[in-house]
Amino acid sequence: MTTTPTPVAGTDRHPHAFVAPLVSTLLTLPVAAVAFFFVGLAPMACDSCEGEVSDRFDASYDLAFPVFGFGLVVVLVVLLSAWALPWRRRNAAARVWPAVIAPAAVVLDFIVFHGLVDWP
Known part of the structure; x- marks a missing residue:
């Protein structure tokens, strides 16, 4: 009578681990x-602006654009973390959370950008 070794809990490979990151x-x-x-098109919102309105818009856009870019880098890191987690059953929930957070973070990043810009 042969017995198969029992796998250590949490170390078995999850066959559908790629679904959430994909x-x-x-x-x-x-x-x-x-x-x-749309962030790239935003400066066109103030093409016809002059004087103080244009200066306020330009100053706020000059701050908001790098913040948006940094937010996209954070989104990329979160997305890569969903792919990088080991494809084991014990990491299923830990892999789903970054996969859910990544698209939501893009929307949040755009909302933050929109809030930082002093629109005319």
Whole structure:
């Protein structure tokens, strides 16, 4: 009679571990591209502005754009962490959370950008 060794709890490979990071990637990257597109078009909102209004807009945009860029870097790190976690059953929840947070963080990043800019 042969017995198969019992796997150590939490070390067995999860067959569908790639699903949450893949879905998150397929959502996050297009949303980030669209957000970056609109952030890039934002200076056109003040093309016809002059004087003090233009100066306030330019100063606020000069602060908001790097903040938005840093937010996208944070989103990328969160997304990569969803992929980088070991593909074991014990890490399933830990892998899903960054996968859910990544697209939400892009939306939050865009909201922060929109709030920082002094729109005309």
